Structure formats: C-alpha cells, structure tokens
Amino acid sequence: MRRLGLFLFALAILAIVAWGVYRVTETVRASVQQVQRSVEPVQAMQASLSTQVAQVLHPTPTIQPDPITIIHQVKQLARLETVQYTIEKVITARTQPEGIWDTLFGDRLIFIAHGIVIAGVDLSKLGPEDIWIEDGVLYVRLPEPEIFIATLDNQKSYVYDREKGLLTKGEVDLETAARKAAEQAILEAALEDGILERARINAEAFLTRLFAELGYPRVRFVYDTPQAETPTPTP
Numbered sequence: 001m002r003r004l005g006l007f008l009f010a011l012a013i014l015a016i017v018a019w020g021v022y023r024v025t026e027t028v029r030a031s032v033q034q035v036q037r038s039v040e041p042v043q044a045m046q047a048s049l050s051t052q053v054a055q056v057l058h059p060t061p062t063i064q065p066d067p068i069t070i071i072h073q074v075k076q077l078a079r080l081e082t083v084q085y086t087i088e089k090v091i092t093a094r095t096q097p098e099g100i101w102d103t104l105f106g107d108r109l110i111f112i113a114h115g116i117v118i119a120g121v122d123l124s125k126l127g128p129e130d131i132w133i134e135d136g137v138l139y140v141r142l143p144e145p146e147i148f149i150a151t152l153d154n155q156k157s158y159v160y161d162r163e164k165g166l167l168t169k170g171e172v173d174l175e176t177a178a179r180k181a182a183e184q185a186i187l188e189a190a191l192e193d194g195i196l197e198r199a200r201i202n203a204e205a206f207l208t209r210l211f212a213e214l215g216y217p218r219v220r221f222v223y224d225t226p227q228a229e230t231p232t233p234t235p
Helices: 002-057 100-105 174-192 195-213
Strands: 079-094 107-122 131-134 137-141 146-152 158-164 219-222
Touching: 079 174, 079 195, 107 174, 107 195, 137 195, 146 174, 146 195, 174 195, 195 219
Parallel strands: 137 219
Antiparallel strands: 079 107, 107 146, 107 158, 131 137
C-alpha cells in the first residue's frame, strides 16, 4: 500500500513538472512571437527605406516620347538597292600623343565599329528620254550608282577599352568623335573595295531579267560617264 502511494506521488510530481515545462515553453514561444511581431514593422520600414535609397542612387530611366509628331517632308523613293556591305573597323581615338602628357592629361579609347553600307541606283532619276529602242535593242541610260546608307550598327558597336590620364576626367565627346570617324572609315573601306561597281553590275543584272520578262530580251545600258558604259550580253 505504501509503495502504491509513493508511485502515485511520483506520478503527480512528474505531471506537475511536465505541466510546468509546457507552460514555460508556451510562454517563451508567445514572447518570441510577440518580439517578431514587434520587429516586423521595423524590418519592413528598413526594406522600404533601402528600396527608396536604391531608387535614388540608381534610378530607372523613364522615356516618355512627346505625343506631338512633326513630319517635315514626305518624299517618294524609287531606289533600287543592289548591294550591302557589312564591315568591322577598329578605331583608336585619343586626345594627346603618347608620352608624359598622355599619361597625365590624355584620354584614349578603342572603339569596335560594326557598320553597314548599302548602294544601288536611284530609278527616280530615270526619265522617258533615258529609255529608247533602236534596231530591236532596248537602250537604258541608267543613273550612276550611289551610296544610300552608311551607318553604324549601334547594337554591335562598342567601346572595347578606355584609358584616362591621372589628372583628367576624360574628354566628354571622345566617343562621339570616334563614332563619326568610324562611319567615315567604313564608307571609305566600302568605296575602296568597289561597292559602286558591284552596285552597277547587280542593277544591270536585275533590270536585264526584268526587261526580258516584259518582252525586251536585248538590252544595252549606257551611262553619261563614258568609261562606265558596259554592254549587257544579249541572251
């Protein structure tokens, strides 16, 4: 009987200890949750403040085109584009020659330029007096071939490297000057490679096929410049 009483007493003690541990755990958990709820507004405010500071220091560009559009001129075109060159050039631009002044005050950049040059014949310059038939041959006085477009591909062109002197912040317009020089260099490279001659040959080939389909199988092209005259083979 005595042992049974001791056993029940031990169970009661264990139950009281377990209940005490449970209450302490619940109290600690409630305190932690209360602290977290108290800290959440502060954390949210810090996150919002960090976002605002980031927006001020690194703003996102906003582009708003003016809804008013002014069209100055509308021109009808009849350009026959017959050849396109894709050219890459490396341009070095600098403000000072190499030496001590370049180290202190110079600004140098290497610009990788990708550009296109398009040439062809402007058929709007072709008048009724420039087309006639003689002895069964269709004569066509074509305008001289010309460059229509010579421009940079801005998506592929980029500044490869830039070095500034120790005592300078750099020339603001140096990249702009490099881009202009690149456009001119690309145009000159295309001209040196004979883009106008290729444009003329391609134009004659295209128009020969076109006139043949219209019922004029014998065509001869003539030019105002004597050395540019080239007879087209008669099929």
